[in-house]
Amino acid sequence: MMRLVARYADVWNSAGGASPEAAREQSRKLDQACNELGRDPATIRRSIQQVWDGRDRGKLVDLVGRNLQAGFTEQIINCQGPDHARVAAAAAEALPELRSAPVR
Numbered sequence: 001m002m003r004l005v006a007r008y009a010d011v012w013n014s015a016g017g018a019s020p021e022a023a024r025e026q027s028r029k030l031d032q033a034c035n036e037l038g039r040d041p042a043t044i045r046r047s048i049q050q051v052w053d054g055r056d057r058g059k060l061v062d063l064v065g066r067n068l069q070a071g072f073t074e075q076i077i078n079c080q081g082p083d084h085a086r087v088a089a090a091a092a093e094a095l096p097e098l099r100s101a102p103v104r
Contacts, residue, residue, distance in 0.1 A: 002026075005044070006033035013047040014072065020063065023048055024070045047074035054079065054087030057094050064098050 005012050012030055014023040027046060034041040048067050052060050060077070067075055077098075079087040 002029045002033040003037065005030060006037050006039055006041075009044055011045040011047055011074070013049065013076075015049075020066045020070060023067070023072065027071055045074055046070075046072040047076065048072040049076040049078055051078045051080050052087065052091065054083075054090035057090070057097065060094060061097050 012027075014026055030044065030046075031041040034044065050060075050063055050067075064075055075098075077091055079091050
């Protein structure tokens with residue numbers, strides 16, 4: 001699969017439920033596949049999804065920072081929970097902090 005991504009993709013999205021460590025390992029495999037094919041790994045944008053229940057903004061900001069450090073420049077926050085509207089509003093309120101999340 002990674003060879004196919006390495007050969008043709010402009011963007012690669014890590015599986016939604018992957019831990020940051022698992023996503024980093026998959027990203028390393030993509031780098032390796034790119035190198036084997038003679039492609040610069042930096043030419044593929046990295047995307048990742050994470051689920052957030054709207055409760056602990058600090059954890060979300062920390063996760064976004066760790067994902068940035070791992071090279072995931074595009075991040076999708078999947079707002080979950082029984083009160084989806086509240087979670088989406090909490091995510092919107094968190095955007096300024098997420099945009100300036102420190103790389104960890």
